[in-house]
Amino acid sequence: xxxxxxxxxxxxxxxxxxxxxxxxxxxxxxxxxxxxxxxxxxxxxxxxxxxxxxxxxxxxxxxxxxxxxxxxxxxxxxxx
Amino acid sequence: xxxxxxxxxxxxxxxxxxxxxxxxxxxxxxxxxxxxxxxxxxxxxxxxxxxxxxxxxxxxxxxxxxxxxxxxxxxxxxxxxxxxxxxxxxxxxxxxxxxxxxxxxxxxxxxxxxxxxxxxxxxxxxxxxxxxxxxxxxxxxxxxxxxxxxxxxxxxxxxxxxxxxxxxxxxxxxxxxxxxxxxxxxxxxxxxxxxxxxxxxxxxxxxxxxxxxxxxxxxxxxxxxxxxxxxxxxxxxxxxxxxxxxxxxxxxxxxxxxxxxxxxxxxxxxxxxxxxxxxxxxxxxxxxxxxxxxxxxxxxxxxxxxxxxxxxxxxxxxxxxxxxxxxxxxxxxxxxxxxxxxxxxxxxxxxxxxxxxxxxxxxxxxxxxxxxxxxxxxxxxxxxxxxxxxxxxxxxxxxxxxxxxxxxxxxxxxxxxxxxxxxxxxxxxxxxxxxxxxxxxxxxxxxxxxxxxxxxxxxxxxxxxxxxxxxxxxxxxxxxxxxxxxxxxxxxxxxxxxxxxxxxxxxxxxxxxxxxxxxxxxxxxxxxxxxxxxxxxxxxxxxxxxxxxxxxxxxxxxxxxxxxxxxxxxxxxxxxxxxxxxxxxxxxxxxxxxxxxxx
Numbered sequence: 106x107x108x109x110x111x112x113x114x115x116x117x118x119x120x121x122x123x124x125x126x127x128x129x130x131x132x133x134x135x136x137x138x139x140x141x142x143x144x145x146x147x148x149x150x151x152x153x154x155x156x157x158x159x160x161x162x163x164x165x166x167x168x169x170x171x172x173x174x175x176x177x178x179x180x181x182x183x184x185x
Numbered sequence: 186x187x188x189x190x191x192x193x194x195x196x197x198x199x200x201x202x203x204x205x206x207x208x209x210x211x212x213x214x215x216x217x218x219x220x221x222x223x224x225x226x227x228x229x230x231x232x233x234x235x236x237x238x239x240x241x242x243x244x245x246x247x248x249x250x251x252x253x254x255x256x257x258x259x260x261x262x263x264x265x266x267x268x269x270x271x272x273x274x275x276x277x278x279x280x281x282x283x284x285x286x287x288x289x290x291x292x293x294x295x296x297x298x299x300x301x302x303x304x305x306x307x308x309x310x311x312x313x314x315x316x317x318x319x320x321x322x323x324x325x326x327x328x329x330x331x332x333x334x335x336x337x338x339x340x341x342x343x344x345x346x347x348x349x350x351x352x353x354x355x356x357x358x359x360x361x362x363x364x365x366x367x368x369x370x371x372x373x374x375x376x377x378x379x380x381x382x383x384x385x386x387x388x389x390x391x392x393x394x395x396x397x398x399x400x401x402x403x404x405x406x407x408x409x410x411x412x413x414x415x416x417x418x419x420x421x422x423x424x425x426x427x428x429x430x431x432x433x434x435x436x437x438x439x440x441x442x443x444x445x446x447x448x449x450x451x452x453x454x455x456x457x458x459x460x461x462x463x464x465x466x467x468x469x470x471x472x473x474x475x476x477x478x479x480x481x482x483x484x485x486x487x488x489x490x491x492x493x494x495x496x497x498x499x500x501x502x503x504x505x506x507x508x509x510x511x512x513x514x515x516x517x518x519x520x521x522x523x524x525x526x527x528x529x530x531x532x533x534x535x536x537x538x539x540x541x542x543x544x545x546x547x548x549x550x551x552x553x554x555x556x557x558x559x560x561x562x563x564x565x566x567x568x569x570x571x572x573x574x575x576x577x578x579x580x581x582x583x584x585x586x587x588x589x590x591x592x593x594x595x596x597x598x599x600x601x602x603x604x605x606x607x608x609x610x611x612x613x614x615x616x617x618x619x620x621x622x623x624x625x626x627x628x629x630x631x632x633x634x635x636x637x638x639x640x641x642x643x644x645x646x647x648x649x650x651x652x653x654x655x656x657x658x659x660x661x662x663x664x665x666x667x668x669x670x671x672x673x674x675x676x677x678x679x680x681x682x683x684x685x686x687x688x689x690x691x692x693x694x695x696x697x698x699x700x701x702x703x704x705x706x707x708x709x710x711x712x713x714x715x716x717x718x719x720x721x722x723x724x725x726x727x728x729x730x731x732x733x734x735x736x737x738x739x740x741x742x743x744x745x746x747x748x749x750x751x752x753x754x755x756x757x758x759x760x761x762x763x764x765x766x767x768x769x770x771x772x773x774x775x776x777x778x779x780x781x782x783x784x
Contacts, residue, residue: 141744
């Protein structure tokens with residue numbers, strides 16, 4: 106069971122190549138408002154997150170996940 | 186967990202819990218080309234064979250095989266449950282259109298109850314919880330259903346969306362399927378009854394439910410089989426959502442009414458692992474029919490890196506019909522796909538361009554099998570106004586002529602007639618660009634409970650598609666969507682929705698705002714919006730633009746190019762209405778100059 110901060114740091118790494126505008130990344134960075142990610146890019150990231158921790162992020166969770174911090178929380182819960 | 190092996194062919198690795206075997210491609214049941222009075226009859230016939238629907242997970246492992254016979258039994262039981270819950274013929278039953286057996290049985294449950302199944306969309310991205318609830322609520326208000334059913338995971342959001350509606354009960358469909366079902370006699374529908382409502386191409390803010398009769402639907406489904414020259418070895422593979430007309434009509438109802446087995450991966454799984462689509466095509470020992478908008482082919486080609494041996498991993502040599510449609514077909518993207526997957530045996534002549542819209546059930550025209558993608562080069566200046574689509578003799582003012590490749594979208598389906606008309610409504614000759622009208626079997630009955638919108642596009646049996654194009658020797662070429670629809674990654678967006686979002690900000694009113702699609706240097710479509718603005722303060726303008734961008738994103742989920750322009754610059758039509766197409770061309774030509782913004 107990886108620590109929450111390890112998960113957060115790794116998610117930030119995974120976002121790196123998709124962060125075309127080099128937006129500074131923080132806990133409360135929003136995927137749609139700050140990173141301006143379209144849904145295809147988001148799903149690409151979701152696939153990478155799932156592969157990284159061998160988990161499945163169910164579709165019905167996505168609407169509630171607005172920020173990087175919230176995604177890290179969700180991953181932490183799923184890897185427990 | 187049982188899974189299909191990656192070997193070619195449909196061998197099954199036994200699992201501890203038993204095996205899941207996909208429904209067969211071949212079946213002795215004589216094929217009937219959708220010649221049924223109703224969709225219920227079509228399922229009744231398909232259920233006499235062994236074919237059916239197959240649901241795969243993101244890694245292309247089979248999760249559920251669902252023979253048509255089992256679907257029919259489940260659907261008739263669900264029909265009894267829906268009737269017990271109060272559903273009467275003509276009532277709407279809204280369904281969150283998950284790619285699953287549960288959705289499909291409820292869709293047909295509603296059909297057998299004589300109610301109108303109305304598929305609603307799924308969430309597609311991170312965030313946007315409130316926007317999703319709002320979208321579902323708006324569509325529920327429009328179709329006014331007796332019931333809305335959702336997968337367990339989305340039930341809380343869907344129940345919240347339905348809460349303000351009188352007389353609409355939300356159900357978690359897992360619980361609904363556990364309800365007792367009486368053995369009752371089911372109502373019988375007729376060919377001219379409305380079969381279902383479809384919201385796939387409507388604006389989110391001002392949705393229009395397309396009402397389709399059994400007769401129109403089955404005529405269109407027969408057209409698919411005729412135009413693709415369906416054969417015994419055909420199997421459908423799809424990742425398209427069931428809340429979209431191409432996914433629902435083209436990839437679920439069509440294989441069912443023409444008795445073909447179909448393999449599905451969920452759209453959200455495709456978005457994560459697009460190559461699973463090609464794995465399913467590769468595995469099919471028979472011949473494959475599979476359709477996608479341009480972006481589906483695009484993301485597959487882009488996912489192939491040099492580390493992937495395409496010839497080893499895929500076998501696309503039996504992909505008989507690779508359908509193109511649902512958005513503007515981009516020939517250069519298709520060429521890239523051919524270049525990448527040639528090594529896997531993909532044949533360029535498998536491409537089958539088509540044109541259609543939900544208002545005509547689905548397909549209006551399809552390219553004959555084997556003719557592939559054929560384009561016309563047309564002068565951009567001809568395209569921006571109505572005119573003759575050919576190579577123009579003069580590039581008079583010495584400016585270089587820019588051509589756009591226009592894709593041949595094939596011939597009208599049997600039973601449909603296409604006419605290109607000028608602004609006065611008179612039919613135009615070959616190669617003259619005008620508005621595309623269509624009449625015949627397959628045209629919708631109308632928009633649900635919206636006589637004004639119906640009258641605006643349907644008269645004397647002719648449907649005004651709103652799209653611009655031309656005919657040449659019986660082939661139809663689409664040059665643009667006159668309804669100003671913006672299509673991004675296969676999803677339709679309406680300029681009205683973007684404009685409405687901005688009108689919610691203080692100080693902006695309708696008429697100050699024009700939204701349209703522009704083509705980015707990368708060749709993709711992107712939304713742009715021009716907003717008339719009275720302030721001369723540079724800092725104030727920067728704030729305004731940021732506020733507009735944020736508002737549009739919050740409401741439509743799209744990132745939009747925002748340009749502030751001086752007051753009274755947006756062009757009007759002769760009747761005083763805002764002209765988005767003129768605004769677009771004036772913006773692109775530099776005639777409309779946006780304000781400078783502080784960096």
